Amino acid sequence: xxxxxxxxxxxxxxxxxxxxxxxxxxxxxxxxxxxxxxxxxxxxxxxxxxxxxxxxxxxxxxxxxxxxxxxxxxxxxxxxxxxxxxxxxxxxxxxxxxxxxxxxxxxxxxxxxxxxxxxxxxxxxxxxxxxxxxxxxxxxxxxxxxxxxxxxxxxxxxxxxxxxxxxxxxxxxxxxxxxxxxxxxxxxxxxxxxxxxxxxxxxxxxxxxxxxxxxxxxxxxxxxxxxxxxxxxxxxxxxxxxxxxxxxxxxxxxxxxxxxxxxxxxxxxxxxxxxxxxxxxxxxxxxxxxxxxxxxxxxxxxxxxxxxxxxxxxxxxxxxxxxxxxxxxxxxxxxxxxxxxxxxxxxxxxxxxxxxxxxxxxxxxxxxxxxxxxxxxxxxxxxxxxx
Numbered sequence: 580x581x582x583x584x585x586x587x588x589x590x591x592x593x594x595x596x597x598x599x600x601x602x603x604x605x606x607x608x609x610x611x612x613x614x615x616x617x618x619x620x621x622x623x624x625x626x627x628x629x630x631x632x633x634x635x636x637x638x639x640x641x642x643x644x645x646x647x648x649x650x651x652x653x654x655x656x657x658x659x660x661x662x663x664x665x666x667x668x669x670x671x672x673x674x675x676x677x678x679x680x681x682x683x684x685x686x687x688x689x690x691x692x693x694x695x696x697x698x699x700x701x702x703x704x705x706x707x708x709x710x711x712x713x714x715x716x717x718x719x720x721x722x723x724x725x726x727x728x729x730x731x732x733x734x735x736x737x738x739x740x741x742x743x744x745x746x747x748x749x750x751x752x753x754x755x756x757x758x759x760x761x762x763x764x765x766x767x768x769x770x771x772x773x774x775x776x777x778x779x780x781x782x783x784x785x786x787x788x789x790x791x792x793x794x795x796x797x798x799x800x801x802x803x804x805x806x807x808x809x810x811x812x813x814x815x816x817x818x819x820x821x822x823x824x825x826x827x828x829x830x831x832x833x834x835x836x837x838x839x840x841x842x843x844x845x846x847x848x849x850x851x852x853x854x855x856x857x858x859x860x861x862x863x864x865x866x867x868x869x870x871x872x873x874x875x876x877x878x879x880x881x882x883x884x885x886x887x888x889x890x891x892x893x894x895x896x897x898x899x900x901x902x903x904x905x906x907x908x909x910x911x912x913x914x915x916x917x918x919x920x921x922x923x924x925x926x927x928x929x930x931x932x933x934x935x936x937x938x939x940x941x942x943x944x945x946x947x948x949x950x951x952x953x954x955x956x957x958x959x960x961x962x963x964x965x966x
Contacts, residue, residue, distance in 0.1 A: 583704065585611075585634075586609075586633070586634045587609065587611065587634070587636075588614070588635070589613075591664075593666065601693045604690075605697060610878075611625045613625065623651050626656050627842070631659060632704065633661075636648065638664065638665050638672065639665050644679070649681060657846060662682060662693070663685070718822070719734075719853050719855055720844075721833070722844060724867040724871060727838075730835060730836070730837070732763065733915065734760075734834075739795045743797060747797075747830045749829040749831070750764070750833050754838075755813070755837070757803075763926070766802055767792060767794070771803055772804065782821070822847060832851075840875075854885050865907070885909055886912040891915070892917060916937065
């Protein structure tokens with residue numbers, strides 16, 4: 580059963596008690612509880628932060644048009660299942676709920692009807708997850724715990740290593756704040772991910788191929804838009820649709836999500852197999868890493884899907900890997916050493932890292948570890964990273 584997360588705003592005592600009693604017998608997590616519908620703004624803010632799969636709303640005392648409430652919920656978290664709870668089976672209320680875009684209308688006794696509604700949603704999400712896994716190759720998203728942790732450097736070089744193995748690789752830059760993939764790879768594309776978003780209605784493989792650039796051998800790149808264009812807001816479902824479209828056409832889809840967890844990043848992760856969280860030993864970065872890990876776990880993202888990468892690792896650690904794991908709740912998947920001089924010379928000369936350098940070899944090692952993990956899950960024949 581797919582692990583759903585629940586957000587609920589219920590003021591009526593009878594509905595609250597019945598909902599709580601029903602949910603305690605089901606394998607789903609309540610991550611938002613709200614009992615004051617007079618403070619709906621706070622509830623919407625909490626939904627946006629936690630992004631539950633299902634939202635339960637008590638409409639027994641709601642006097643405003645439901646369309647506005649539904650629009651606020653979907654504007655905050657995309658497309659959750661919205662269940663309206665009422666104390667009675669009033670035909671007018673049922674009709675207005677359906678017209679407002681509410682998915683289910685339930686009334687006491689709740690236990691059986693709520694269970695069926697949630698199990699139906701769980702089955703839908705499970706089918707979608709399985710279909711996504713079968714639809715194409717492996718997908719990884721890289722994000723920095725905070726600015727400057729190096730996720731873009733890592734994802735571009737991992738893409739380059741995979742591209743050398745006669746694999747079909749896509750490198751997509753979804754960092755709409757910085758968008759440094761184009762700079763590092765020296766791609767000359769005049770198009771960006773924003774062009775795909777604006778043309779979803781005509782998106783097919785021929786149009787997509789016109790957008791991408793081959794800045795790295797074996798790797799197709801779609802960069803982020805220019806800084807001014809990046810102010811355009813991309814909707815959650817748009818980014819999910821793009822990732823779902825491109826995945827079947829590549830063996831590897833690598834995505835740069837920028838720093839921390841944005842709303843768009845959370846939407847993108849719904850279509851991504853593994854999240855590679857890049858951190859350093861700086862205290863702010865470790866603090867942010869812990870927050871990001873907890874947010875992902877609270878949203879239903881499995882712990883086994885989060886790969887913690889320690890970048891710019893010193894030769895001698897002041898903290899043991901075991902202590903880091905205890906602090907962050909995850910084991911270290913890979914450690915990449917610090918080599919500021921090598922990176923400075925690389926970017927100053929407008930090239931990628933030398934594969935024979937110490938840092939270049941560690942990038943190859945990271946790519947090999949990720950690719951081996953992907954082969955285990957997809958059943959593909961193993962290949963040698965160094966030929």
